[in-house]
Amino acid sequence: MSKGAKTKIIKVDYLARVEGEGGMYLKIHDNKLEDVQLKIFEPPRFFEGFLRGRKYSEAPDITARICGICPVAYQMSAVHAMENAFGLRVDGPLRELRRLLYCGEWISSHTLHIYMLHAPDFLGYESAVHMAKDHQADVERGLQLKKIGGEIMSFIGGREIHPVNVRVGGFYKVPTKREMQGFRATIERARDAALETVNWVSTFDFPEFEQDYTFVSVQHPDEYPMNEGRIVSNRGLNITAANYDDHFEEIHVKRSNALHCVMKDGHQSYHVGPLARYALNFDRFPVHVQDVAKQAGLGKVERNPFRSIIVRSIEVLYACEEILRIIDDYQEPEQPFVEITPKAATGYAATEAPRGILYHRYKMDEKGDILDADIIPPTSQNQKMIEDDLWKFVPQYLNQPDETLRWHAEQAIRNYDPCISCATHFLKLDVERS
C-alpha cells in the first residue's frame, strides 16, 4: 500500500435496484386533489461517488452497471464525455458502430416497454402474460423483436446486459463486413415486425389529454439524435452539453432519493424522451418513416403522453432502418479504437437514452483519474413532469373507485417508461381521502 493511503469504508444501508422502487401518493380532500408525490429511490448518485479516483477508462464499464435495461446509454454518454474532455473525435465506421449499438438498445428497451409494460394498460390486462392469452401473435412478435434488439447489443457489445466491448476511443473488437452482412436478414425481419408494431399500437384507445410541454432533446443537423448534437427545446433553448449546468438544475425533494431536475429559468418541469425527440427531430426521419408516422395518426408534434407508445414504435422502426443502412455502408475500420492521451480537463456529453437525455460530466486530473462526476439520467429529469401530468390528469377520475383511479394514474406514470417500472407492480398507491 502506498504511503498516505487511507482505508475507505462506503456503507450503503439500503441498496435499491437500479430499476428502483417507487410509490405514488395522492391526497384528495373534499374530492379535490391536494397533493401528488412520486416517490423514487434511485441510486445513480452513489455511482458518482465511487467514480472518483477511478481511471477515465473505467467510466464506461462502471456506469453501464447503473442500468440493466439501458447500459449502452451510460456507456455512450461516458465515452463521449471523456472524448470531449481529451479533445478526441471518433468518426467513420467506429461512430457508425456506436450508433448501431445504440439502435439495438432502443429496440430492446422500447419493445420491452411497448409490449410488456405499456400495451396491457391500453388493452385492460393486469400483465403481458395475461394479455398473451388473447394476443398470442402480438406477444410473440414483441418477444422476437426484443430478442433481436438484444442480439444486436451482444453482437457489437459482447453481451446484451452490461456490454463489455465499449471503450473510450472506440471498441476492443469490431465486426467484419461479412459478419455485419450476416445480420441483415434478421434485421429485415425486425423491420417487418416493427412496422406491424406501429400498426398494432395505433389502434389502441387513448385518453384525451395533452399538455403544452417544454420538450428538450439532443438535436443533430443531419440525423435523428442518439450520440451527438446540441441540446435544444421547443422554447428556443440551443446549447452544447457543456452548458447544461447553466440551464438545468437539480433540486432535492424529501420524497425522492433521485434529485428532481428543473429548468433554471422559472424552475419549471420539462419533458425528455421519445415525445421530445420526435417533436424536435421529426424532419430527421427518412421520408418513408415520416409517412408511417402520419398513417399511424401522428402529427409532426405529439403532445398526448399516452400516445408515446406509438412514437416509441416509430423509433423502433427507425432503429431497424438505421441498422440496415449502417450494415450496407459499413467498411471495417483499420483499428478498433483511437488512441487517447489523457490530460487535466472536464468533459461533457448528452446522448439520447431510450427514456431521454442522459447527461454526464467528468473532471479528470493530468493522469486521467476522475476527480468529480455528475450523471443525470432521464428518469430524474422527468420526475417533476410526471407529477405535473398527474396533477392535470387525475382530477377527472376523482369520483372513480380507488382501483380505477390507481389504474389511470399508473398508466400516466408508465407513459414515461421510468426505470422503476421494470418491476411489473412497482407502485404502492396510498390514497388519503378526507
Next chain:
Amino acid sequence: MKAKTLVIGIGNRFRGDDALGCILADKIQTLALPDVEVITHSGEPASLIDLWQDRMSVILIDAVSSCAEAGTIHYIDMQKRGLPDSFRSYSTHAFGIAEAIEFARVLNKLPPKIVFYGIEGKSFAATEILSPEITAALEDVETRIMQDIKETIDA
C-alpha cells in the same frame, strides 16, 4: 440436431452466491454427457423460450432469495406450476425466467419436462466467493441434477 436435454445455469458470476447457476453449469459441462447441452444464460425471456423448443427436458439452475435457510434446494416442476412470488422479487433479472416460463406456458411453448432448481443464497455481494452454506450444497444439487438427466436419457 438439438440435444434432447438442455441444462441452463443462470446468474451473475461476480455477485456472490448468484454465481452458483453458472458454476454448476460449468461442472456439468465438463462431463460431456451425450445428448446434453449445457449453457449459461442472462435470463432474457424470448431467447430462453427459443432455446427450449424441440427439447425433451430443460433444467434451469439459479440462485434464489426467499428467506429460507441458506443452501436450501427448491425443486419446482415448471409444467405443474410457476415460480412462487417469493422468488420473483429477489431475482436479479427484472424481466426474466419467471416471465419466460409463464409466457411459454400461455403460448404453448413449454417443453415436455422443465424443472427449476433454485438454491437459497446467502450473500449476493460483489464477490466471486460463494458462502460456505452454498459450497456445501453444491454436491447435493449436482447429484440431483445428474439423476434428472439420467432419467431423461433412460426415457
